[in-house]
Structures are given as structure tokens and as C-alpha cells.
Amino acid sequence: MKRKRIIYFVTLSTNASIVLREAIDRSKEHEVFIFFDLDGSRVLDRRYLKELEEKEATNFKVLLQTAVDQGVKLYGCQMNVMFKNGLECIDGVELAGVAAFLDLAYDADAVLSY
Secondary structure, eight states: OOOOOOEEEEEOGHHHHHHHHHHHHHHHTTTEEEEEEGGGGGBHHHHHHHHHHHHHHOOOHHHHHHHTTTOOOOEEEGGGGGSSSSOBTTTTTTEOOOHHHHHHHHOOOOOOOO
């Protein structure tokens, strides 16, 4: 039986931890992809994660690594690398554009936007 495909589209970094926790939980039974765009993509940046750890004493990196280890596919918008200093993506993240998102979304059983 084919596993259901769930795609998350994250535009706000404040929603990232919610989405990651849900994606990790769903990855046990489903194929899960997360696309980070706009403000959401900064959670994939090594510099932001270091800053986050220093300010909030949280380890968001563990949540991201758990998602990768569970087979959740993480994508950062390729256009975000053109912003100010670009993105220094963490390991396990692929850069993708709208065409890649649409290709996966057309075959998805659910597309959720945060």
C-alpha cells in the first residue's frame, strides 16, 4: 500500500516548531515534505539557529535533525539565497523552487499551509 503524501508550506518561522513536531509524528505513517519560504526559511539557516540558541536557550537544531532522521524532506526556497546574505543551510536541506513544490503538491494527499 502506498504511503500518503503530506506537504507542509511554512511561511512564518514562528510556526516552524509546530509544523516540525506534527511532521515528525506523521512521518511514521506518511511521506512528509516541508517547504520553507519567506520568513519560514530562516529556520534552516545555521546563523539563525545559533542566534536562537543564544537568545532563547532552545535547541531547535535537535527538532530539525529529528525530522531529517525520521525521513521528513526539508526544502528551502531557492529564491531566498538571493536575499541579503543568502542562506547557510543546515545539513539535510535541499533548495527548491516553485516547480519542485508544485510537482510534489499535485501528487499529494494533503497540502497544509502555515
